[in-house]
Amino acid sequence: MMKSFQSKILQNEWEKYQKSILTAAQQRVASEEQWQSEFRQKRQRWRERNDGIQTQLDQKLDDIRAKYSDYSAEIRWDLQKIEDRERNINIQVRNFYFIVQI
DSSP states (O other), X not given: OHHHHHHHHHHHHHHHHHHHHHHHHHHHHHHHHHHHHXXXXXXXXXXXXXXXXXXXXXXXXXXXXXXXXXXXXXXXXXXXXHXXXXXXXXXXXXXXXXXXXX
């Protein structure tokens, strides 16, 4: 009878131990699922934020390229005017020396 009583106690303890292991495993799984869900939400928010920032950067880059193109064309036009003026001055100076030499 004592053996049966001890066996029953051991069996009850073993069952409690198994239940605690299963409970702990279920808690770990639930915790992992919660962590993954939170991570996916954070990742989605980060991607949305990143997309917004990328759009702003692309717009700024487009604006800078447009300004560069405008300034570049303006500088080329101004440079052409300066070169034309220099040519005219050189022609006038040559004509002046030619007239003076005559």
